[in-house]
Amino acid sequence: MRLVPGQVVAGRFQIVRALGEGGMGVVHEAEQLGLGRRVALKVMHPHVASTPGFVERFHREAQVLARLRHPGSVEVYDFGADEELLFIAMALVSGESLEAVLLREGVLSVPRAVGLAVQVLEVLGAAHALGIVHRDLKPANLFLESHPEGERVKVLDFGLATLSESWHTRITQVGTAVGTPGFMSPEQMRGGLVDGRSDLYALGCVLHELLTGSPPFPVGPSVEVSAAHLYRPVPSLREARPDLSFPARLESAVMRAMEKLPTARPVDAAAMREELLAVLAEPVSGAPPARRGEGKKTGRPTPREVAPPGPVVGSAPVAVLSERTDAGARLVESLTTCGFQARFVGAAEPLLGFGALLVIAEGRASLARARELAARPDVPPVLVCGPAEDWELVTGALEGGVFDFIPLPPDPRDLTRKVSRAQKLKRQGSLPPPLPGAGPSGRGPGPTGR
Known part of the structure; x- marks a missing residue:
């Protein structure tokens, strides 16, 4: 069912215009009648809302999301159902996405990129404390708003990917990935249980793109990108952009966030935030970022030669x-x-x-x-x-x-x-148990290299 301007949902939200559409639903600008307040009204697609158990889960998760109060999150005003329509009303934000910024500017300076990531981590810390995992962090879901004190990040669609878990579970059983492959953690690729460290992996991928102009693995068919996140070493910032200079502490923090195993990443958002704050405390030098209008890089420079690692001592043959x-x-x-x-x-x-x-x-x-x-x-x-x-x-x-x-x-x-x-x-003697969807052998804990 398509909503048109002037149509009223649940007797209190009058549609103004459509803002965008995704896999879960359509987002409209609407006026909350009686209050005269403009809101972002997300209406779930009927095939999503009709999934068994989804309505109950939607209401439970929406109640949790409504408790998330942080300047960097989008406040939930209301949620409910209107006959076959399932909706959630949120604060209407203004500004532009980080995706749009990258398309225009190419890359961001180290202080700007790290500062924005620190803001995102503050929001993640508040959300993770409530048990909310975003599951779809990417530049398109990070919105920049102007503020007297500088740029402020708003994290969009927070928790809606978690809300979709019951629906996505059915979809992934026939092989469709959840989330955006370019920013998904290995454990999320495998369909296993995820926690806040999965969001840290995604943020590491976002930082990689902000600093180099490209995500860790180039855009391509989903299966190729997924396999790369699962099995290929993540290219360092210097390998991706040898023409730029990055602080060693920043390189370490970004690579640690993108470790294949969750246990090798920072323990939580607060720990990663402290690592990045230490980067901001250091003087930064190096080549300036791409000029305004240069646009996103379409190719990768040839990686620098890296010396082979040292020998491994005392290991079994x-x-x-x-x-x-x-x-x-x-x-x-x-x-x-x-x-x-x-x-x-x-x-x-x-x-x-x-x-x-x-x-x-x-x-x-x-x-x-x-x-x-x-x-x-x-x-x-x-x-x-x-x-x-x-x-x-x-x-x-x-x-x-x-x-x-x-x-x-x-x-x-x-x-x-x-x-x-x-x-x-x-x-x-600590080989882990089989992972969901790993097949009868199920021996591996997932990919182990960066």
């Missing part, structure tokens, strides 16, 4: 399994260069003494073999290796529950980080 001895030998050589004890193994060889098993997948049969091995309790964590551009292979590994995916040829830092993490879990 690594096994390499491949149908081709030449490919296996090259991977063994790469592992040895990174300091691992590694050797080629046969298909029937016992694997109990190894700390990790790397399987070179050169087809569907070898991928299936890797997934079978990952399900066995006598096999160490299994990492599948293959071409990064083979997205069918990447997603097959993703869905099969293997520990991780290593693109070939391997990046030394990525190889060291992922294999070391697998060995550590093997030594501790």
Whole structure:
């Protein structure tokens, strides 16, 4: 049902005009009759509102959202139903989105980008304290308002992604992702339970775009972007923009926010905020940001050469399994260069003494073999290796529950980080339980490299 100007919802909200439409519903500017107040009225799509259990969850979550009172959040005025219409009325904000700013200006200066992120973290801290997780932080959902003391950030659609969980659960069962792939955390990609640290990952992605002009992984098909967030190392700020200079403390804070494992990120929004405040306390030098009108970068400069990581000491040996001895030998050589004890193994060889098993997948049969091995309790964590551009292979590994995916040829830092993490879990005997949607093997905790 389309609402038209002049139509009244629930006897008290008169539609003025449509402002925008998303997957959950349509946002209208409306006048609250009697009070003469302009509001943003979000009306849920009928197919969303009719999902079993959604109405009850909507009312519960809207009550929680109404308790979120922060200058950086959008105040909820009212919510309810009008026959088949389900609506929520919120404060009407003015200004422009960070997405529009990026399109116009290209990148932001370090103080400006970090200052805006600090404001977002203050809102996240208040929301997380109420158990509200945004789940869809991105530049389009961050609005800038003019204020006598400077720019103020408003976080839009706060909690509405959480409200949609019951609806999205049904959708994701047939393979559709929740949220915006370019800014989603690995655990959210997998359909697992998320907490406030998922929002910190998204904010790290936002900061990456504010500072470099591009998100961590370039825009492309959803499956490719999703697989990159799950398995590929996140490019550092310097790798993405070697022509710019970034404080080391800022680089560390952004990369830590985008760690694949939630436990490796800051413990909460307050901790990340303190890290960024420490950046603001330091003098900033470096090249200025893109000039106004330059626009967002469409390509990535060639990354700087980075020295390989140091050797790993005291770890269990690594096994390499491949149908081709030449490919296996090259991977063994790469592992040895990174300091691992590694050797080629046969298909029937016992694997109990190894700390990790790397399987070179050169087809569907070898991928299936890797997934079978990952399900066995006598096999160490299994990492599948293959071409990064083979997205069918990447997603097959993703869905099969293997520990991780290593693109070939391997990046030394990525190889060291992922294999070391697998060995550590093997030594501790702390391989986690299967993740939701991981398939019967379900061994992996998700991707482990940055």
